[in-house]
Amino acid sequence: MDEFFLIAKVVSVSVKDGLLKLKLFTDHPEKLFTTDFILVDFWGSKKKFFIENVLKRGENYLIKLKNFSAERELSVFIGREIYLKQSDLLPLDDDSFYIHDLIGCKVYCLDKFLGEVKDVLSTPANDILELITEDKKVKLLPFVLKFFEEINPGEKIIFVKADSGICDDED
CATH class of the missing domain: 2.40.30.60 (RimM)
Structure with a gap:
């Protein structure tokens, strides 16, 4: 189907x-x-x-x-x-993703769960991942490839690099 x-x-x-x-x-x-x-x-x-x-x-x-x-x-x-x-749909380059493939991905920094991707927002500078946290709050992450260790839409998982600065306010 x-x-x-x-x-x-x-x-x-x-x-x-x-x-x-x-x-x-x-x-x-x-x-x-x-x-x-x-x-x-x-x-x-x-x-x-x-x-x-x-x-x-x-x-x-x-x-x-x-x-x-x-x-x-x-x-x-x-x-x-x-x-x-x-x-x-056209096949994409290795560092490109369809938005529908990112929706539902669980985002982690090391072993800490940051949230689940609910949407991808387009801005002139870069795309933004809209996450819903465990406590149902909205968190926005810049979707800049250098900030991510692994993006695996097939497994529905994304890992943020620990030294990206994104994880600093997560304690």
Whole structure:
């Protein structure tokens, strides 16, 4: 059974061009240019739609679906989430990770549990791991590779380097 991963959300339409404007949730939008179809969520059910064209205008990504061009047809997509199957995702370099792979990882400094990754927040400087501690508090860690000894999404475990400075306030 294939898993689905959120990559974008439709934020508006361009009726003149028949395009859907996307808000991306991926660092790898180039996959849109190489896939034949997307899956759109309609009330919990994923429906397949074939791609006619993908455009990049400035920082925006726009997608044209086959057989959809009228305003009434396009307006049903506004606010809908777009998914790809895991088998359609691009393989990543060794030091890159999909956010969905990091969610649920338990984070440790030496043998001390810091928390579980609930989300990864994107900032201009670097990504931030949002952890939930044992006492249900939120803790934010900069996701800078030099601060981590081991990142193993397969085992759902992350080890922070003891000398990173992150563990100093944990006593």
